[in-house]
Amino acid sequence: LTGLRIPSVGRSIRFRLLMPVACVCVVAVVLSALAPRWLASRLIGQRLHERAESVALTVGYAAESGIEREGLTRLVTAMGADRDVAHIVAVAGDPARVVAGTRRAWTGMDPSDLPQGLVSAAAADSLAARRDASGASRDRDQVFSVVPIGAGAELSRLSGGAVLVVMDSSAINAEVALWSRRIAGVLIGAALLVVAAGLLIIDAAVLRPLDGVVAAIRANDAAPAPATEELGLVAAAYNMNRASAIASGAAMKRALVKIEEASHAKSAFLANMSHEIRTPMTAILGYLEVLGERMVSDPAEASEMMRAVRSNGDLLMAIINDILDVSRIEAQQLTVERIETDPSRAVLDTAALMGPIAAERGVGLRVEQATPIPERIVSDPTRLRQIVNNLVSNAVKFTEEGRVTIRLACDPGRERLSIAVADTGCGMTPEQREAIGRFRPFTQADASVARRHGGSGLGLCIANGLAERLGGGIRIESEAGRGSTFTVAIGTGPLDGVPMRAGTAVERPPAPDAPAGPVKAGACLRGARIEVVDDGPDNRRLLRFLLERAGAGVVLHENGQRALDALDPGDPPDLVLMDMQMPEVDGYAATRELRARGFVCPIVAVTAHAMAGDREGCLEAGCDDYLSKPIDRAGLYETCERWIGVGRSRARGSAA
Amino acid sequence: MQSTPSRSDDTRRAHRRLSIVGPSLLVLIAMAVVLGTWGGGDGAPAHAPLRVGINPWPGYGFAMLADSLGYYEDEGVEVRLVEQSSLGDSRRAFDRHQVDGMFGTIVEVITSEQSHGHPVEVVLVADYSDGSDMILAHPDIPDLAGLRGKRIGAEPGTLTEVVLSLALRRAGLSTNDVDVRWISALEMPRAFEQGRIDAAVCYPPVSVEIADLGGHRVFDSSQIPGVVLDVLAFDAATAAARADEIEAIKRAFFRAQRYAERHPDEAYAVMARRQGITKEDFESALTEGVRVLGEGDQDAFLGPNGSLGQIRGTIERELRQLEPRGLTAVPLPNSAGVGGEP
Numbered sequence: 001l002t003g004l005r006i007p008s009v010g011r012s013i014r015f016r017l018l019m020p021v022a023c024v025c026v027v028a029v030v031l032s033a034l035a036p037r038w039l040a041s042r043l044i045g046q047r048l049h050e051r052a053e054s055v056a057l058t059v060g061y062a063a064e065s066g067i068e069r070e071g072l073t074r075l076v077t078a079m080g081a082d083r084d085v086a087h088i089v090a091v092a093g094d095p096a097r098v099v100a101g102t103r104r105a106w107t108g109m110d111p112s113d114l115p116q117g118l119v120s121a122a123a124a125d126s127l128a129a130r131r132d133a134s135g136a137s138r139d140r141d142q143v144f145s146v147v148p149i150g151a152g153a154e155l156s157r158l159s160g161g162a163v164l165v166v167m168d169s170s171a172i173n174a175e176v177a178l179w180s181r182r183i184a185g186v187l188i189g190a191a192l193l194v195v196a197a198g199l200l201i202i203d204a205a206v207l208r209p210l211d212g213v214v215a216a217i218r219a220n221d222a223a224p225a226p227a228t229e230e231l232g233l234v235a236a237a238y239n240m241n242r243a244s245a246i247a248s249g250a251a252m253k254r255a256l257v258k259i260e261e262a263s264h265a266k267s268a269f270l271a272n273m274s275h276e277i278r279t280p281m282t283a284i285l286g287y288l289e290v291l292g293e294r295m296v297s298d299p300a301e302a303s304e305m306m307r308a309v310r311s312n313g314d315l316l317m318a319i320i321n322d323i324l325d326v327s328r329i330e331a332q333q334l335t336v337e338r339i340e341t342d343p344s345r346a347v348l349d350t351a352a353l354m355g356p357i358a359a360e361r362g363v364g365l366r367v368e369q370a371t372p373i374p375e376r377i378v379s380d381p382t383r384l385r386q387i388v389n390n391l392v393s394n395a396v397k398f399t400e401e402g403r404v405t406i407r408l409a410c411d412p413g414r415e416r417l418s419i420a421v422a423d424t425g426c427g428m429t430p431e432q433r434e435a436i437g438r439f440r441p442f443t444q445a446d447a448s449v450a451r452r453h454g455g456s457g458l459g460l461c462i463a464n465g466l467a468e469r470l471g472g473g474i475r476i477e478s479e480a481g482r483g484s485t486f487t488v489a490i491g492t493g494p495l496d497g498v499p500m501r502a503g504t505a506v507e508r509p510p511a512p513d514a515p516a517g518p519v520k521a522g523a524c525l526r527g528a529r530i531e532v533v534d535d536g537p538d539n540r541r542l543l544r545f546l547l548e549r550a551g552a553g554v555v556l557h558e559n560g561q562r563a564l565d566a567l568d569p570g571d572p573p574d575l576v577l578m579d580m581q582m583p584e585v586d587g588y589a590a591t592r593e594l595r596a597r598g599f600v601c602p603i604v605a606v607t608a609h610a611m612a613g614d615r616e617g618c619l620e621a622g623c624d625d626y627l628s629k630p631i632d633r634a635g636l637y638e639t640c641e642r643w644i645g646v647g648r649s650r651a652r653g654s655a656a
Numbered sequence: 657m658q659s660t661p662s663r664s665d666d667t668r669r670a671h672r673r674l675s676i677v678g679p680s681l682l683v684l685i686a687m688a689v690v691l692g693t694w695g696g697g698d699g700a701p702a703h704a705p706l707r708v709g710i711n712p713w714p715g716y717g718f719a720m721l722a723d724s725l726g727y728y729e730d731e732g733v734e735v736r737l738v739e740q741s742s743l744g745d746s747r748r749a750f751d752r753h754q755v756d757g758m759f760g761t762i763v764e765v766i767t768s769e770q771s772h773g774h775p776v777e778v779v780l781v782a783d784y785s786d787g788s789d790m791i792l793a794h795p796d797i798p799d800l801a802g803l804r805g806k807r808i809g810a811e812p813g814t815l816t817e818v819v820l821s822l823a824l825r826r827a828g829l830s831t832n833d834v835d836v837r838w839i840s841a842l843e844m845p846r847a848f849e850q851g852r853i854d855a856a857v858c859y860p861p862v863s864v865e866i867a868d869l870g871g872h873r874v875f876d877s878s879q880i881p882g883v884v885l886d887v888l889a890f891d892a893a894t895a896a897a898r899a900d901e902i903e904a905i906k907r908a909f910f911r912a913q914r915y916a917e918r919h920p921d922e923a924y925a926v927m928a929r930r931q932g933i934t935k936e937d938f939e940s941a942l943t944e945g946v947r948v949l950g951e952g953d954q955d956a957f958l959g960p961n962g963s964l965g966q967i968r969g970t971i972e973r974e975l976r977q978l979e980p981r982g983l984t985a986v987p988l989p990n991s992a993g994v995g996g997e998p
Contacts (some may be wrong), residue, residue, distance in 0.1 A: 070842045071843065073842060074745055074840060074843075077738075078745060078749065080739075102738075105930045107932060196681050
């Protein structure tokens, strides 16, 4: 706006608005002052001519009517006394002589001797010639008319004569000039008043409001709203622009702050993750190196090291799963199942898992039921377990002494199940609670928490994301030094006719039936023929090792094409373990081809792709089940055993 | 040279521009008022000439002489002498407002006041008739008494009827004893010549013509001195409004009188020509039958104790005697005039 300069006078809107108005007024006034005068002069000249002619005709008519000379003279002097009549002269005879006139002295004169000062030469000539004529003598303010006199004027001896009437227009011209001047004066005065009024009106109605707007624009202030519609529009447009510029500036600033915050959080997260991943990796790689170089001779010590490698690997796996979940939640791609679920079971299972850990820290763990709980709800049991597990392990982690209470409640009316996890831990300040309550990933109450308690800071974020997907959310209540309560609510689906289980408190819930010891590597797969298709030699070897230990016969294929070449529909294996991502022919294509060739044997996908939708993709291609890498031995045996059973009955069915 | 004016400059300039509006408005309004009243003043243009009706009569000759000598212009007044053929026609033009003033006698002044109802003011006394108003009779009629039963031409509403009345009374007659023929002065000579009238009440130059036709004087104004007073009179309103111009006319008139005293031959020649008679006839009429009144004589008539009122009284009395018989002061009938718009 500093570029806007004060306009020069010639370019100002005042000048451009008022100058033309003033010019038009002046021109209009001059014209309207001159026009009447011109018109009046013309009209008066015309009328005087007409009167001159009329007087001359009257005198001529009187003469032709036989009036005597004396009567004619009286008529001439009487008519000549009229204000606009200068002179009347009647001539007759040959040579022409004046027989009557407004001046007695002219009687008997040759008309050409009439004094030039009183009668113009042109008039005198016309009279002498006795012809119809009329004319004007501008310099003398006179117009004249000559009318010949016809027969019948013998008595006044005017037969063959003529009458000249000279009209004096000076008086009437003077009067016209006077009135013209007056009218012009009044008009110009009125025009000036109009211009003045216009100036005032334009100034008050347009220019002052405009000044206000212009001043506001120069000062970059909000413009006042003038009453004029157009100016109001201009001011409003300017104000709107200005407001939006201010607003967008503020929004930009806020967005920048957000971006900085996010960037900062990501950096912190990466640093954190790096730490989280390096810690178990250090243990894994370190122990593996020691073991690999056979530096440890004591088998018990070696077994202890192997256990450490194994638990650190599990930890690493958990971290990676968390990251995957977070990314799914962030990308809003997290899918949950909607199947019949026993909520009490999920809670009790988790409690059973966490019980020993809590006990180890000297923290009690208790499960309560505040209301009757439905035996089954429609939800995702895995995710529900994950949520509860998250909250409980958090609670246990942050509780030094006291206990953690899991309290189940159900509101059948609102179809809502709540699981409150209350601890007697350190609690949070309102600020910390506020920060945690945003459920942003990578956020812990403060940086020191991570150092003291470890953890990726993803748990709550995931739990909340999952709870939201299950139709609810997480509510946090906390008091610094007194402990926190995290309450997860989920939707239950319709509860009509679902039996309700009356509640009892459970202290130290019993451990579930799950095998606590080493996985039995019995001969569960004895006699089964399993074809493994995988491009990774290490994975092939691991699978072969695990499966052969379980008594299965294993055939390895490097990729889908090899498998297609080798497999004979007439002699199908009991099970195919199919890696999905391979060079040449991948798992999806190979599975489809196998199904197309009529293979009915079970095909289980084994893939490192753990993102949402991968499982569906596999099943769609024709696989019967899905195992994700890294391979969990127990899961592998269980799945293989189950599907070999299914496959055998399927084969019997098709054979029959 | 400031390339980027500061804001305070802007504001100051804006204020200055605003403050221009007020004064310019005042100027415009003042100009409007001045222009609106421009050309004001009284209705008639100041330079319109004063029109004075005049008829041939020796005593009025000085007005014509002043005109011919350009004295009116010298005195700063524009005068238009509107020549009429008789006292009657002159009075008629005055009554019709064709002229602002007229030369005439007290009789015309009074009859004009009566007929158009406006006061008429006498501004100058030019002369009084001392023999130039006369009754000329056919040679068969020996004297005033011989007029009984005769046709006598006289102009209605003018001096002539008063002169006739006064003359008849001297002979023991009244207007009932004669046949009065109302006729314009200009037409008297032809009527006398054609025998339509036996006698005429007349004054120069008509009286000169009738005398030439054989008329002889049976009565003249020398027998009623001081009654026939010739004056210049204006409508009272005009006299008041244009007093300065009228003063100028009087100055020019007396100047012409003084000129005639110094240069009688030239003056008489001019005046005789303007009245259509010979210089000799004019001279005799002026010197034998008229008493010219100069500037010094004005007070005796027009002054605070002047005799004008007395003369007016005499004539008014005379006119009142004529009036019941319908012989005079008849409001001017339109048909009697020959002027007017065709």
